[in-house]
Structures are given as C-alpha cells and as structure tokens.
Amino acid sequence: MTKTGAPATPRRLLPDAPLLVAARGERPNRLPVWFMRQAGRSLPEYRELRAEQPMLQACMTPELACEITLQPVRRYGVDAAILFSDIMVPLHAAGVGLDIVPGTGPVVDSPVRNASDVMALPVLDPDAVEPVAAAVRLLVAELGQTPLIGFAGAPFTLASYLVEGGPSRHHERTKALMHSEPEVWHALLGRLAELTLTFLGVQAAAGVDAVQLFDSWAGVLSERDYRQFVLPHSAWVLAGLAGTGLPRIHFGVGTGELLGAMVQAGADVVGVDWRISLDVAAQRVRAARPHGTTVLQGNLDPAILLAGWPAVEREVRRVITEGGAADAHVLNLGHGVLPETDPDMLTRIVELAHSR
C-alpha cells in the first residue's frame, strides 16, 4: 500500500522504450521525440474536450486527464506521454486558494510574503491528489509500450507564483524576499520541496515511468543566486526520487548558464531551450559532471514551428546533428508547443525523427 491508500501499481518494464534507453545514456534504436505541452490548445480534439471545463477541474478528473494525455500519443506517435496536469495542482490540492485564469495564468488569492504566510502554507496530503494517481493508473493501462512522464513544478517556480501572486515579468518580490529574508525564503522553498516530492512520489507509486521537474523561471536568476537559493531545494526533491529508480528530467527556460548547476542538482536528463546549441550544452554538462552521462532534451525553438516546413525541417536536422554531441538525445522543443502551432508540423517532426 502507498501513502495514498491505493495499492502501488507494479512498475511496467519497458527496457527498450527509446526514451528510457536514452535517459540511461545509451543509444536507443530510434531517436525518442516528444513535445512539452503536446497535449493542449494546439489540438482541436483537446479544445473540443476541454470546452468550458476549468483547467484545475480537468486536471483533477481522472478520465479526462487520461484522455487528454493520450490524444497527442495517438495523433503523433510520440515516444512519451506527459501527464496532463498543471504545476499549480499540488498547491491547489493542498488547499492554497488559487485559480488558473485563461489568458493570464495562475493567480493566487493571498500572496506569500512573510514568515507567517510561509508557516500558514498547508502540507500536501497524498490523498488529496488521488485523482492524479487515478489518471496515472488509467494511463499505464492504456499506453502499451509508451512511457508516461509525470511532472511537477520546481520549488523556485512555485515560489515565484506564490510570492508574486501570479505571473511576473521581473520576479521582483520573489528576488527581494530571497535577498532580504533568506531564512524565510529557505523555509518557503523547503516547504515547497516537500510538497513537490510528495506529489511526485504519488505519481511514482501510481506508475509513471519518468519524471520531469519544471523550473520554468529559473532562468531569471544568476548562477550565484540559483546555487545559493534554489539548487539545494531542487536537489532535495531529486534526491528524494532516487530510490524510485525513475529517470529524472530537469528543465528550465533561458537556463543555458545554469545547465551545469541543474545537472548537479541531480538530474539524469537536462532540458535545453533554443538559446544555446546542444553541442555547447553537452560541453557544459560534461564539465559539470565529468564522470556521469550527458543526456540532453530539446531544443527546437517552438516559435520556428510557425515558419513553415522547409525552415522547420532545416532546424530539426540541425538539432538532431548537434544532439549527437551528447551521450544520448531526446528530441523536444525548447519550451512548450505554442497554441497557434499547426499539429501537422509536429506529425512531420516525429516522422522525420523516426526516419533516421
């Protein structure tokens, strides 16, 4: 029995799944490819299904989350499903008042800005995310040989939403708290790390085959600040998952300068956005962990998918070539699929990747 009260799902064995082979630093028999935000607004079948359903409600409805997760797997034949969820789900499930406002993003009822706000943050009861575990179990039964990636937002990115009260361009309140009250900051990130690990632990017990830690906004920090104020907490989460044996993917946007630190936090695979090439990324990861494997995920610019197939094909071929500098490469975008993307573009990318 797991903490959720549901029996732990026996782990599927997928020794040859290209994503999982690559995550071990080995060369799979085909280049694995999936897309961040592959399930979502770019798909007509998604828009039809979500209709007026609020985001958080959709994430907490197992059959719906399962179906949305499966849509891009059916359509594209990608090498991984990524659980349809949102980084705010565990905070919502724990009882933090928030909403995902269409066109805006997460909006928090009461921003967290001082020690008492931090102390008042609720702890996540694993039972509160049982609907997510249920979605994972449904998916594992449906997915056949395709691995399922679970995910969570990293403590820093969650903290930014909590402190700012919503999306932020400059993250100024977050940085001000970090630098003015480091004890409060570390208490906040410690609590968020615990929540994140609980959430990923539930997903692991329910049967996901890999996990991705999204530190979407880490790229707004200097490496010095990242190492001092963020890395220890992300490292705690990633270390807490080591016992599961699941590959851990660690991703942020604009984090070229932080790749070494993000690997040292305990990642098996590191996500790279489009700003640096994968051969440069491979050098940085090797320098940071000379005796480990260097596995990169990325790094097509999602904006280029709007430039028509000749440009996209050129970029895909370049990214695949540069990815050869790593021990293994998981083809992906450098950030999520943009809503206005033509799904056929993704179909063709998968075909191209698999034809090699």
Next chain:
Amino acid sequence: MTKTGAPATPRRLLPDAPLLVAARGERPNRLPVWFMRQAGRSLPEYRELRAEQPMLQACMTPELACEITLQPVRRYGVDAAILFSDIMVPLHAAGVGLDIVPGTGPVVDSPVRNASDVMALPVLDPDAVEPVAAAVRLLVAELGQTPLIGFAGAPFTLASYLVEGGPSRHHERTKALMHSEPEVWHALLGRLAELTLTFLGVQAAAGVDAVQLFDSWAGVLSERDYRQFVLPHSAWVLAGLAGTGLPRIHFGVGTGELLGAMVQAGADVVGVDWRISLDVAAQRVRAARPHGTTVLQGNLDPAILLAGWPAVEREVRRVITEGGAADAHVLNLGHGVLPETDPDMLTRIVELAHSR
C-alpha cells in the same frame, strides 16, 4: 548645417567626464554610475510632471523632455544623463501609426508581416525628429560637465514590435518571418537600420556625448540567429556612427551568450544584465575582441533594489569588485529601474560608488 536644418551644436569637450574616460577603456578618477530608466515612474517629480501627458507627446516636447532628463541628474548626481525618449519615437515621427499604451507598451496600428508592408514603411525625415534635437540642445546647455547619452532601439527590437504588433512573450511571428522569408526580413531590418542611424545622427549633430543602442529583446535569439539575422544590421548602424567619434554602448537583456557578437557588431561599451557576473562577461568580451578594450556596463539586478539597503550594498560591492576584471566599468543596473523602486536606494548606490 545638419540635415535637420539646425546648425550642428559645437561638441562640448568633456575629457575628464568619468563615463567618457571609461568608454575609452581608461580608468576614470571615480567610478561612473548611471541607471537605465533613471528618469521615469520611480520619481515623484516625474509622475507630477508627466501627469496625464501621453508618452509620445512628452518625448516630442523639448522643454518637458529636457526637464525629465535633468530630474535624476539633480537628484542623484549620476555621471550621465540619458535623453528622455522612447524606442518607438523615430517610428512614430516617421509616420508609423502606433501608441504607447500605459501598462501594456507600444501597440502598432498595422503590423508589418510581408514584403508589401515592409515596402510601405516610411523613411524618417530628420526634420520630423527636430523636437528631439531641440531637447538635446537644451540639455547640452544645462548639463555642465555631465555627459548626455542619446539612444535608439536596435533594428531587431523595433522589428519585433512592428511584426508582433505590440509586446510579445514568444516573438513567434518575428521569428517565423525571419526563418520563412529571410529576404523580407533583411529588407525590414535594413530599413529599420537606416531609420535608427538617421535618428542617432540627429542626436549626434545636436550634441549628445555618447549613444546607446538598446536591443532589449535580442536575448530571445540563439547566437546563430543573432549573427545571421540581426548583427549585420546593428553593425551597420554602429559603423555609421563611427565618424562621430561618440562612444557607442550596446545593450540587451538576457544576452550573456551574445556578448561577444554584440561587441563585434561595433560597440565600445557592452551592457550586461545580472545573469552573468562581470568577470565572466569580461572574459567573453576579451575572447571576442582580444586586441580591443573591454568596457562593461552593468549589472545590478534591478529587482534586488527592492530588498532593502543591506542586500543592495552587498550586491553593489560585489558588482564593483567583479567589474575590476574589465579595462573599465560603468556601474548601472542590468535592466531599467523598476517603477516601485525607492529613489533613495539609487541615491545611496551613487554615494557608495563615488565614495570608493
């Protein structure tokens, strides 16, 4: 006579102005300090003066632009004035329909998305920015020994606003145009480079002592794309100014990976945001231009100015120390002053910089 019909202002000679000494790669007798967006919403005297005056109208009213430019010089004793203007001013003056919408930013009436849109772009008549030249002449007469920095937006950043139609998070239409129709793209940037050089030429003739080219959004590009699609046009602008003898500052946000390229575009001083430290930046600039001077501007995180003086003081001291790795350093923020900044914080930073 200049192209504007006004007599060229005889250049002031400010051989000992710390900013200009530093720009030559020499060590001035005190550390020069100024702040991007030092004139603006953080100042009560600015809010009082601007009141309901629309932004573009304020920029085109010489006495008002002069007074707003002088406010932070009086208050802080900074080592440079920066002309109160907006990167959209030359487009507006040329006749492109646009507005600066409070809380949003520049909004363009008819986005530029194809060859005929590009061909329809008006050319900037220098007379159309005569109010800006007039503001410069007023300032030169008022500023005494304090240099005046003129500025313009770089072709890429202007193009992004024109193509997207306003501020953009992903710059997807801009990147799509760049990659799908490179001839149209280069025609667009060529025209914007011409407009930018005309605008800076007017400022130079009117008497500014240095110029800054703001490529605010260049950091969304890979170095490959920057070198192919942007650098030639910014280089054309900067080369066109070489004859003026004015120091050329080149700045972007999130451009740590692009510093070498931005220096190679023809900058005397390169701006650095807070994401990389100045000692790392100095290495990158030296590697890109081994036989030139290495002069850096930056790189305090503007968000940290909200963290209280002990944190700010610590950061200022660190930045000054790391700036010692360059041939010369101009203390500044890594991006503009945030509106909610306490002006006293800037006063204390100037005092600290000048006390050393």
